[in-house]
Amino acid sequence: MSCREIPRQAEARTQAGVNEAAMMQPRAPEPVPIAARNGARVKSHGPMPAGLYRPNDNVLTPFMRSPDYVQMSTAAAITLGVMQGAMHRTSCTRCLNLLLTYPEGCRANCAYCGLARHREAERDYADRNFIRVDWPAVPYDEVLEIMARGGDGGRFHRMCISMITHPRSDGDTRVVLERWVARVPHVPVSILSNPTTMTRDDVRDLHDLGAEIFTVALDAATPEIFDRTRGHGVQSPHSWDKYWEILHAAAAIFGPERFGAHLIVGMGESERDVLTQVQAIRDLGGHSHMFAFFPEKGSLMDHLPAVPRQQWRRVQLGRYLIDYRGHGIERMRFDEAGTLVDFGVPAEELNRLVAAGTAFRTSGCPGKEAHDVSACDRPYGDSPPRDIASYPFAPQRRDIARIRRQLGPL
Numbered sequence: 001m002s003c004r005e006i007p008r009q010a011e012a013r014t015q016a017g018v019n020e021a022a023m024m025q026p027r028a029p030e031p032v033p034i035a036a037r038n039g040a041r042v043k044s045h046g047p048m049p050a051g052l053y054r055p056n057d058n059v060l061t062p063f064m065r066s067p068d069y070v071q072m073s074t075a076a077a078i079t080l081g082v083m084q085g086a087m088h089r090t091s092c093t094r095c096l097n098l099l100l101t102y103p104e105g106c107r108a109n110c111a112y113c114g115l116a117r118h119r120e121a122e123r124d125y126a127d128r129n130f131i132r133v134d135w136p137a138v139p140y141d142e143v144l145e146i147m148a149r150g151g152d153g154g155r156f157h158r159m160c161i162s163m164i165t166h167p168r169s170d171g172d173t174r175v176v177l178e179r180w181v182a183r184v185p186h187v188p189v190s191i192l193s194n195p196t197t198m199t200r201d202d203v204r205d206l207h208d209l210g211a212e213i214f215t216v217a218l219d220a221a222t223p224e225i226f227d228r229t230r231g232h233g234v235q236s237p238h239s240w241d242k243y244w245e246i247l248h249a250a251a252a253i254f255g256p257e258r259f260g261a262h263l264i265v266g267m268g269e270s271e272r273d274v275l276t277q278v279q280a281i282r283d284l285g286g287h288s289h290m291f292a293f294f295p296e297k298g299s300l301m302d303h304l305p306a307v308p309r310q311q312w313r314r315v316q317l318g319r320y321l322i323d324y325r326g327h328g329i330e331r332m333r334f335d336e337a338g339t340l341v342d343f344g345v346p347a348e349e350l351n352r353l354v355a356a357g358t359a360f361r362t363s364g365c366p367g368k369e370a371h372d373v374s375a376c377d378r379p380y381g382d383s384p385p386r387d388i389a390s391y392p393f394a395p396q397r398r399d400i401a402r403i404r405r406q407l408g409p410l
C-alpha cells in the first residue's frame with residue numbers, strides 16, 4: 001500500500017502546534033449504489049451467525065441484530081475471554097463497551113467516524129473499524145452468562161451501551177439494559193446515547209430501568225464544527241441544539257456526577273472553544289470525556305492530521321483543572337487565537353499535577369479506582385501505542401517525561 005500524502009497545508013499547521021479550522025475539512029461523502037444501501041448484501045445473502053464473529057472483510061458478514069448480538073471493542077473481547085490477544089503495556093480494559101449492531105448499521109454520517117453510513121459500499125457494518133480497532137460480535141446471552149458467573153474475574157468496573165443512529169436502537173437499548181441489570185447488577189451501566197432519536201421521556205426510562213450514567217457524544221466543540229462534521233455538511237441528521245436538549249435532560253434526570261459529554265480535540269476548534277464547553281458541562285454538574293482527534297481509516301477525515309500533542313496536552317490539563325480541581329476557565333488566559341497561554345495555577349502546583357499523571361489518562365465514566373479515573377480506558381482508541389494520546393494506565397516516569405516535553409514550558 002502506498003503512503004498517503006499529507007497536504008502541504010496540513011503539514012504546516014501541524015508544525016505550528018494546532019489543527020486550525022480552515023484545514024480540518026472533511027471530504028464529501030460519495031454516493032452509495034442502491035445495491036449496497038441499508039445492509040442489502042447482508043440481509044439478502046448473509047449467513048446465519050454462529051457464535052463469536054471476528055470482523056473479516058474477506059467474507060460476507062453474518063446477519064446479526066441487537067439485542068441478540070452485540071459488538072464489543074477488541075480490548076473488551078480479550079478481557080471477557082472470548083478472544084485471545086495481547087495489548088501494549090496493559091492486560092485488560094475496565095469497561096465493557098458494547099455497541100448495538102444491525103446489518104443497516106448507523107444511519108448517520110459523522111465525518112470522523114469509522115462506522116459512518118457512507119462506508120456502506122466499501123464495508124459491511126460489523127466489519128468497520130471504530131476508534132481504531134475492530135469490534136467483534138458476540139451473542140448477548142453469552143456475554144451475560146460469562147458476567148453473571150464472574151467470568152471476567154471482576155476486571156470490568158463498568159458496562160457501556162453505545163447506541164447508534166438506527167430506528168431500533170432506543171428499544172433495543174432498553175432490552176440490553178434490563179437484561180443486564182437483572183443478571184449483572186454489581187456492574188453499573190453507562191449509556192452512550194443517540195440524542196437524534198431520543199426524547200426526554202426516553203432519558204427518564206433509561207434512568208428508571210437502572211442506568212447509572214448517561215452520556216452524550218457532542219464530539220464537536222462549536223455549532224459550526226458540529227454541523228460541518230456530523231450535520232448538514234456531511235448529509236448527516238444530527239443537530240447541535242438537539243444534542244444540548246438531551247444533555248440538559250440528562251443533567252436534570254440523572255443529576256450531578258451522573259452525566260457527561262464526549263468532546264474531540266483537534267477538529268479545528270480553539271483551545272478556548274473546547275474548554276468553554278468543558279466549563280459549561282461542569283457548570284451543569286457533569287464531566288467531559290475527551291478524545292484526541294485521530295484520522296480514522298476509511299472516515300471522511302482520514303486525510304487530516306491527528307491533533308498535535310502540545311495542543312492536546314494543554315487541553316487535557318485544562319479540562320482536568322476544571323473538572324476535578326474546581327479551577328474555572330475564567331482563571332485561565334488565552335491568546336488571540338484562543339490558545340491557552342496561562343493555566344492560572346502556581347507553577348509548583350501545576351508541576352505536581354503533571355507529575356501525578358491522572359490528567360493524561362483516558363477520560364470517561366469512573367470505575368472503582370478513583371472518582372477522577374475513568375473505567376472506560378479505551379486502549380489506543382485515539383492514538384497508536386508508539387505515541388499515546390490518552391494513557392489507558394497510570395503514566396510511568398518515562399511517560400511523564402515525554403508528557404512534559406510535549407507540553408513545553410508551563
Ligand code: SF4
Nearest residue numbers: 106108110113115116
Ligand atoms: S452517530 Fe455515532 S456511530 Fe453513528 S456515525 Fe456518528 S459518531 Fe459514528
